[in-house]
Amino acid sequence: MIGYNKAQYSRFQSQGTPDSVGYMLPSPITFLLLPEFTSxxxxxxxxxxxxxxxxxxxxxxxxxxxxxxxxVSDCNGIEVCVKQSFADLAQPPGTVLIVGGTTPERYRSPELFSKLRWLSSQGTLLGGIDTAQQLLAVGGLLDGYRVTVHWENASAFRERFRQSELTLNLFEFDRNRVTCAGGTAGIDMVLHAIEAEHGRDIAIRVAEHFMHERIRNGSEGQRLKTTDRWDIHHVKLIKSIELMEAELEEPLSTAELASAVCLSSRQLSRLFKEHLQVSPGQFYLELRLNRAHQMVIHSEMSVNSIAFACGFQSQSHFSRVYREKFGVSPRQTRRREVKRQFPTMQAPN
Structure with missing residues (x-):
């Protein structure tokens, strides 16, 4: 099967959510490996x-x-041989999957975007895995699509590419686009494609081969549940943390958090001290700084934009508390990361 036939494509255009047809990965599949991709x-x-x-x-x-x-060398420095240059593809494959690494946007070019648009116009399913979605989004190839990306890159993606509907699901099939969060989510994405084309029995056989205890739905979250990540079981404390994680750009006060979970501020503070040995404010600040750190490393957003995206009212305050936690400023962090990957390249501000 090469590309989508007209009936399938028309069906994708009209449907709001993917059905079994929408889970297909038409063969042949061409992978484009970006430097330092995740193996x-x-x-x-x-x-x-x-x-x-x-x-x-x-x-x-x-x-x-x-x-x-x-x-191409992966993120561990292991070289992987390829068959050809992506630009030399003469016939449109059924699917193109770009596999990203730390800095996918550095490989953007008008020639690459032109090739991808042509392939899409010929019926090729375009997709990104791990972080390659950022590259597709820069080229406008994900505008109006439902998209997922690795959770470390999600905040920066949401800030920059508001034309896309970002989720934090394992994978997303939306009409003639497919995106996958990376890691082992790729197994589940393929298992759903196998089930759509060949039936559930074969999908289960493949899952069992990997000792994959179940086939996860695309709508499942990427990260461990709050209970598992923090080893806590108090319902109101869990709800408080989930509210904090959902409101990093405009942080809630301790009083607002307490009210939302039907506690007093004193009761909420006592819960945090008892279970996490910090105050709600300290815990919230840690969440915001960790998110900012991910954005400094995994995006090209300015430090000022990152500060405001993580709920800091001034860049100077953000830089000060960032340095207190990580020992270096946000710009120094970025310069170190760029120097590690590209010794001759200058880091963005």
Whole structure:
């Protein structure tokens, strides 16, 4: 199967949520590996396709490409050979999946975006895995689509690309686009594609091969539940933390948090001290600083924009508390990260 037929594509355009047809990954599948891509994101998909071919009557086919046709080093420095340059693709494949790493946007170019738009116009399903969604979004290729991205990059993505409907699901199929959060979510994405095309029995066989105890729905969250992450079980404390995580840009006061969970400020403070050994304000600040740190490393947003996106009223205050926590300023963090990856490149402010 190469690309979508007209009936399927028309169905994608009209439906609000994907059905079994919408979960398909048409073959052949071309992977575009960006430098320092995350290996687990790639091989979760590739290995699931390989095992599926043991059982399916029609085979999934795929090939690996890079921007220049040369081997690509993953984020661990391991070189992976590719078949050809992405620009040299002569025939539109059924699916193109771009696999991103730390700085996907650095590889944007008019030529790449032109190629991707042409492929989309020919019926190719376009997708991004892990962080490659940022590259697609810069080119306007995710405008108006429901999209997911790795949770570390979600805040920066939401701030910059408001034309997309961002979720924090494991994967999203939306018409002629597919996005996957990376990690082991690629296995689940492929399992749903297998089920859509070949039935649940084969999908279960593939899942069991990986000792994958169940096939996760795309709508499941990427991160551990609050209970597991903080090892707490008090319902009102859990709800307070979830409210904090949902309101980082405009932080709630301790009084507002307490009121939302039907406690007094004193009772809420006592809960935080008892279970987490910090005050609500200290815990909230830690959440905001950790989110800011992720945005400094994983986005090209200005430090000032990051400060406001994480609820700080001034850049000077943000820089001061950031330095107190991490030992260096936000700009120094970014310069170190850029120097590590690109020794000759200057970091954005």
């Amino acid at each position: 687990i994101a790639l091989f979760s998909v590739v290995e699931a396709l390989r095992v599926a071919n043991r059982y399916t009557p029609t085979q999934f086919e795929w090939n690996l490409t890079s921007l220049d046709g040369k081997p």
